[in-house]
Amino acid sequence: MKVFISHTQKDMTLARKVASGLKACGFDVWDDTKILPGQNWAEEIAKALRESEAMVVLLTPDALSSRFVQSEISYALGQVSYGHRVIPVFVGSPDQIPEEQIPWILRRLKGIVLPEPGQDEEGIAQIASALKQVA
Secondary structure, eight states: OEEEEEOOGGGHHHHHHHHHHHHHTTOEEEOGGGOOTTSOHHHHHHHHHHHOSEEEEEEOHHHHTOHHHHHHHHHHHTOGGGTTOEEEEEESOGGGSOGGGSOHHHHHSOOEEEOSTTOOHHHHHHHHHHHHHHO
16 A cells, blocks of 8 residues: 655654654555655655555644645545545644644544654554554
8 A cells, every 4th residue: 555644844754754664564655755856846746646545644733734735635535545544643742733723524533643752653553553454
């Protein structure tokens, strides 16, 4: 299963940790390290979204205010190929993310909480388990 990780630039370190953990579990994870200098990043992300079958959304205050993350979420939720494979991951304390900023549909999906950076191994294992269950 090819997995797309939706995140902001500020969350790049965590996104790479999640990608590394999922790759170690056998998932094909697209990340922006595959975009080469001189390539059109928007086209490459659009291509990755079309080719992916699951999405892990790293929800942080920055991500919730990013129009790019919002667009990626909307795309995935509108595609049959992503059916039941959009996994919201709440990063940090849940009280840091006002509920009204979370897209309504993501509030209806069971999410995973990564409490604090540095304590993310268990959360990454939960993400991998969730993906395996819907594969």
